[in-house]
Amino acid sequence: MQSIPFPSAEVTSVLDDLRRIVRVLRESSREAEARLGVSGAQLFVLRALSGAGSSSLNALAARTHTHQSTVSVVVKRLVEHGLVESTVSERDARRIELQLTSKGRGVLARAPRAGQDRLIDGIEGLSRSERRTLASALHRLVETMGLLDHEPEMFFEEAEPAARAKKKQGQRRGTT
Amino acid sequence: MQSIPFPSAEVTSVLDDLRRIVRVLRESSREAEARLGVSGAQLFVLRALSGAGSSSLNALAARTHTHQSTVSVVVKRLVEHGLVESTVSERDARRIELQLTSKGRGVLARAPRAGQDRLIDGIEGLSRSERRTLASALHRLVETMGLLDHEPEMFFEEAEPAARAKKKQGQRRGTT
DNA sequence: ATCGATTGCATGGGGACCCATGCAATCTAG
DNA sequence: CTAGATTGCATGGGTCCCCATGCAATCGAT
Structure with missing residues (x-):
């Protein structure tokens, strides 16, 4: 068909x-x-x-x-x-x-x-176990898709100027 | 904080x-x-x-x-x-x-x-059980969010003109 | 037959996103 | 110190998406 x-x-x-x-x-x-x-x-x-x-x-x-x-x-x-x-x-x-x-x-x-109101409410509306299940399942997916290298970020507050300049040149965004 | x-x-x-x-x-x-x-x-x-x-x-x-x-x-x-x-x-x-x-x-x-390639591959890359888990967890979320009334669609091929005109007036899209 | 709803599409306006560039400020070698 | 590489932002171009409208065709009821 x-x-x-x-x-x-x-x-x-x-x-x-x-x-x-x-x-x-x-x-x-x-x-x-x-x-x-x-x-x-x-x-x-x-x-x-x-x-x-x-x-x-x-x-x-x-x-x-x-x-x-x-x-x-x-x-x-x-x-x-x-x-x-x-x-x-x-x-x-x-x-x-x-x-x-x-x-x-x-x-x-x-x-x-x-903004994410409804979504958040929705997530929180799930039972704790459902929520965990969803989170991990989704995360597994993201992982499988190889999206984790995109990093979690939000850890280095990065207040200081360049200073440390970690020269990771693989940092490019697009895979191109 | x-x-x-x-x-x-x-x-x-x-x-x-x-x-x-x-x-x-x-x-x-x-x-x-x-x-x-x-x-x-x-x-x-x-x-x-x-x-x-x-x-x-x-x-x-x-x-x-x-x-x-x-x-x-x-x-x-x-x-x-x-x-x-x-x-x-x-x-x-x-x-x-x-x-x-x-x-x-x-x-x-x-x-x-x-288009959805990577996503689809990603989903299919999960183990069968993971996939099911994801699908149902996500669905539970959507359900909790009350998005199911937005219908699954894609069932009525609707080839005929108006003819059947099912007058469901609740069909509006935006909640506005 | 006619006038007022109702459809079915098209358009313009606005926001979000991303990429490629442009440009200025810095950094790094020489 | 100076030229080249590298940042950090801003812009323009293009797509997607939605809403509000506009317009034409159709339907309905009188």
């Missing part, structure tokens, strides 16, 4: 579920935007920033697992809206130091989690 | 893993595009079309779980590239009938699965 080697039912199921989830994330992003004036991505960045005192753009990109250029744009908006303050670093003029403004902190407070 | 009610470790883990997966999907989309000239989304639509003889735009949108306007654009590109043929329906002039061209069929054949 169909010319395509059909993936197993589970595969399709997983794919579909992922699709739905992504979709919801998008939806709640809009919702957040309507409610607070900031999109999900912006909130996400804001959040990442809140735990870091001040960080550079690249650091932020790493923490959020998104591309530098993307974060750049998001941050630009946040700055325009006065939620984040960006100052050129003293010790390195090409680097910027990002920091939440009180206004930004306020927004974050008013929207503790917004 | 942190002003934010921190989600449990598992939650963050799941969120992070999802992020990575989505990212890979995006990546392979680009890859597909570079290799075949068609993006992941386009391939996805092509695929959906391949199992349906011919379908209208809305039907396609439903099958792919994406918005009509999105599909409209994607299809436009496919048509421009000669992979899909669009003809105005005889019985209803505002509806269009989409159909794969032989060229489109060819592309599909040369890229049986491309």
